[in-house]
Amino acid sequence: MRVSVIGGSTVTDAQYRQAREVGTLLAERGHDVVCGGLTGVMEAACRGAREAGGHTVGILPGEHTAAANDYVETAIATGLGNARNVLVVMNGAAVVAVDGGTGTLSELGHALDMGRPVAGLGTHRIDGETGEHIEHVETPADAVDYVESAGQ
Numbered sequence: 001m002r003v004s005v006i007g008g009s010t011v012t013d014a015q016y017r018q019a020r021e022v023g024t025l026l027a028e029r030g031h032d033v034v035c036g037g038l039t040g041v042m043e044a045a046c047r048g049a050r051e052a053g054g055h056t057v058g059i060l061p062g063e064h065t066a067a068a069n070d071y072v073e074t075a076i077a078t079g080l081g082n083a084r085n086v087l088v089v090m091n092g093a094a095v096v097a098v099d100g101g102t103g104t105l106s107e108l109g110h111a112l113d114m115g116r117p118v119a120g121l122g123t124h125r126i127d128g129e130t131g132e133h134i135e136h137v138e139t140p141a142d143a144v145d146y147v148e149s150a151g152q
Contacts (some may be wrong), residue, residue: 002032002057004092004116006107007041008099009088014095018121019044019098021140022043026096027054034059034091036084037068037075042096046071059088086110094151096143097123097134108134117150119143 003026007019023045033049035042037058040111045133049094050071058072061084065075078084079114082103095118097104108126111118112133120134121143135150137143 001030001093001147001151002034002091003042003106003144003151004034004089004095004111005043005045006035006088006095006097006100006104008038008101008104009036011040011044011099015041015122016044020048022098022121022143023048023050023054023056024052025140025144028050029148031148032057032088033119034088035072036103037072038059039069041100041114043069043071045096046073057091059084059091063125070117082106089114089116092116094147095119095140096147097121099123108118117147119146 027049032055034057035059053127057074058068060083063079065077068075085107095111098121118134120136
């Protein structure tokens with residue numbers, strides 16, 4: 001399964017470790033990581049996945065694949081800026097969000113609109129009246145367990 005990992009481009013050391021562990025666990029369990037391809041959570045998740053032998057896809061905002069972080073295996077340049085956020089979410093069967101700012105918030109909205117299951121680690125709280133929600137979890141393992149059970 002492909003899992004979109006979203007989150008802040010600027011993170012604390014603890015958030016970086018969480019995202020890296022998410023990437024590691026996803027790869028160890030045979031999943032591909034899809035992300036925005038840049039720094040912070042995106043880099044950490046890709047790093048963890050690649051170090052565990054997994055495949056990573058970075059959907060970049062700009063026109064140059066060279067802008068991808070060093071752990072992106074397949075870089076896709078879009079030239080769309082933040083509009084690429086919808087593509088990041090669309091290309092995963094489920095989403096793990098770690099922290100995040102307004103870009104992550106937009107991705108969460110797209111994920112809920114698309115009916116993607118979302119596990120959140122210290123991210124925005126969005127609980128809609130129509131049942132769309134983010135499953136807030138405590139650990140990277142909890143996040144991966146949730147997306148595996150809900151994303152199949």
